[in-house]
Amino acid sequence: MEPSDLSPADLVHLRRCVDLARQALEAGDEPFGSVLVGADGEVLHEERNRTGDGDQTRHPELDLARWAAVHVAPEVRSRCTVYTSGEHCPMCSAAHAWVGLGRIVYAGSTAQLTEWRRAMGLAPGPVLPLPIGAVAPGVSVAGPAPELADQLRALHESSAARDATG
Numbered sequence: 001m002e003p004s005d006l007s008p009a010d011l012v013h014l015r016r017c018v019d020l021a022r023q024a025l026e027a028g029d030e031p032f033g034s035v036l037v038g039a040d041g042e043v044l045h046e047e048r049n050r051t052g053d054g055d056q057t058r059h060p061e062l063d064l065a066r067w068a069a070v071h072v073a074p075e076v077r078s079r080c081t082v083y084t085s086g087e088h089c090p091m092c093s094a095a096h097a098w099v100g101l102g103r104i105v106y107a108g109s110t111a112q113l114t115e116w117r118r119a120m121g122l123a124p125g126p127v128l129p130l131p132i133g134a135v136a137p138g139v140s141v142a143g144p145a146p147e148l149a150d151q152l153r154a155l156h157e158s159s160a161a162r163d164a165t166g
Contacts, residue, residue: 016033017084018085018152019033020032020034020047021155029049032060033048034046036080036083065098081102084105089125093130116153120160122160
């Protein structure tokens with residue numbers, strides 16, 4: 001989907017994801033946040049990045065997939081939407097597909113994050129920056145949200161500056 005396909009409700013949930021990303025940054029983690037929303041629009045669960053303890057798999061999208069596997073019936077999962085501040089990495093895309101969750105809506109794309117990291121002089125991440133569709137081709141995807149790009153970039157710049165100073 002194109003960014004213009006985002007609904008006002010999508011933007012509300014994406015703004016919450018950005019708030020969660022800010023909370024993650026303030027807690028010393030990388031700035032990512034995600035929300036799991038049921039087909040009726042009810043927020044089922046929220047997560048933020050928790051990699052600051054050294055476990056680099058504590059991405060909010062992976063934690064939401066794990067939570068959904070335990071707490072949401074399989075026939076309901078496919079009608080849920082995962083909103084996230086940043087497009088899923090390959091690990092999170094795979095978990096999303098394996099658990100059978102539905103649509104993904106992201107505020108910032110993998111391509112944007114890759115470019116921001118390059119512009120900040122940061123090394124690439126440890127896995128290829130693949131889009132969701134390259135890992136989970138059957139999942140419906142929408143994003144990015146251009147109106148949130150400046151906020152997201154600022155969070156990632158703050159994270160990089162913090163990490164550079166130790």
